[in-house]
Amino acid sequence: MAKIDVQGFGTYNIENGKKLVLALEDNGIDILHRCGGKARCTTCRVEVLSGDLGPIGDKEANIIETKGLSGNVRLSCQICVSSDASIKPVLTVSSEGLDAGPRPTDECE
Numbered sequence: 424m425a426k427i428d429v430q431g432f433g434t435y436n437i438e439n440g441k442k443l444v445l446a447l448e449d450n451g452i453d454i455l456h457r458c459g460g461k462a463r464c465t466t467c468r469v470e471v472l473s474g475d476l477g478p479i480g481d482k483e484a485n486i487i488e489t490k491g492l493s494g495n496v497r498l499s500c501q502i503c504v505s506s507d508a509s510i511k512p513v514l515t516v517s518s519e520g521l522d523a524g525p526r527p528t529d530e531c532e
């Protein structure tokens with residue numbers, strides 16, 4: 424289990440290996456995932472306030488660079504929870520007025 428503190432929402436115990444975007448959604452956080460977890464839209468992005476969300480993969484690194492995102496931004500659809508962290512969702516259904524998008528698959532790469 425990992426303890427994930429989500430600023431503005433609460434602190435959740437998440438099983439190791441669960442995809443972060445699904446952990447957020449399944450705990451009632453209305454995070455966007457407009458491309459369905461394919462590392463294309465970046466709407467699932469979170470700001471990492473502390474902790475370690477694991478290594479960043481090529482797909483994630485490339486789209487973050489292409490979109491010019493800066494700071495401690497990670498894509499929650501590309502993260503398999505493995506240790507404690509504190510994060511802040513950036514875009515949500517309620518903040519953007521958009522449909523969340525298709526649910527990403529459960530498999531964590």
Ligand code: FES
Nearest residue numbers: 458460465467500
């Ligand atoms: S990049 Fe689209 S859901 Fe994560």
